[in-house]
Amino acid sequence: MVSRIDINCDLGESFGRYTVGHDAEVMPYISSCNIACGFHAGDPVVMTRTIELALQHNVSIGAHPSYPDLQGFGRRSMQIPTSELADMLVYQIGALKAMVEAQGGRLHHVKPHGALYNDAVRDPEIALSIAHSIRKVDSDLVFLGLAQSTMCAAAESADIAFAHEAFMDRAYQADGSLLPRSKPGAVIKDLDQVIQRVLWLAQEHYTLSAEGERVSVQCDSICLHGDHPQAAVIASQVYASLSAQQIQVQVFE
Template identity: 50%
Template sequence: MIIDLNCDLGESFGAYTIGQDEEMMKYVSSVNIACGFHAGDPLVMAQTVEQALKHDLNIGAHPGLPDLQGFGRRSIHITPREAYALVQYQVGALQAMVTAQKGKLTHVKPHGALYNMAAKDRDLALAIAKSVCDIDESLVLFGLSGSELTKAGTETGLKVAHEVFADRTYQSDGSLTPRSLHDAVLHDADRVEEQVLRMVERQEVMTVTGDVISIQADTICLHGDNVEGVRLAKRLREKLV
């Protein structure tokens, strides 16, 4: 069994540093790099690509909504046509930086509100999947396990990775608990480990209401901006190995 451990990185901006990128890179196998819309800037993008190549990691683009102040976590109504364009714009920018450093972009994972919107909105999901496919049909599309986004990716002809979250809680419909609720993020290492092992070994997760739902775990996400991120990543990698 091979399980990919991914992390959203490159989310610093100008004088503001977010996360511990280089430390996280020691324990994950894939990184999703912010592309300037919700976080990141050209210099941060280039530096994060350089670090990821040094650690021999899979490099993915992490396009989000144009919302620096809200970190891309606020829902903004956009049309499928707008989604197509903004994803292509951001992925293209990161792809250029990866290519310039003699690397290869491997995957795309939408960020935050865009990710959650596409998990439920078929038209938006199809627009995102088509945008990725038109750039490079060999790119892998990351999406919430069992969501409209993974369905759209498969329908478009892309290889998809069903993503699960180590440090987030789940609703009974398989969606992530909104961050506006107090129990959206897990901080206890034991609970995180228990949830991850259950998802990997039994392909299921317990929701906040106590229901148990089926889930497909191709890749596991840890958040770089979680204050416990590095410690959790180290512990999870050791446990999974």
């Protein structure tokens, strides 16, 4: 049994007049956040406000870069040359890093978003592009990605730290990959199921596949999606359930 686990959440995904998620309500119950950098969501004002919230609650801050896909919320795969992708990633990570430092904080990690995340799991070249882009900006940043995936090898190759991530509100496939959002049941909405999966992951290092098979997952961090319809309720209940088991919610190193 572990005595601590990081709970991360994708936040700062509002844009202009459009509000997405429940950032202020979620923030007290998590230990790290991944802030959108403007390419799938977010804008300078939203980024600033989200950073302020994170600093107020002592939540570690990560960049959440994506493909340039505002219309599709970053969930559409794009065929982009890796050299161009690298430039886009450095731009996004660097922008958020500067904004965090302008408020006296420190950028802690980088977690790719949506289709970029999923493509990096399948494509070692994309994973390497992400890892090397992170290193270009700051070699002390941690690459946060899918547990035991291609991303881990990419981080090793780029000589940067890697944190293994699991998902409390997403269904898995038997091979440890995420069930695509296009499939029924990909997003788990039942609160009791979500809490049970968090406890399995934190205490026994496993979750269940969509077919009900046990899938081994060694993780440093468990993600709650900020755009989940019950994100605020889930965050508070997960925190309470972990505390009841004497498991601290604490950021990964």
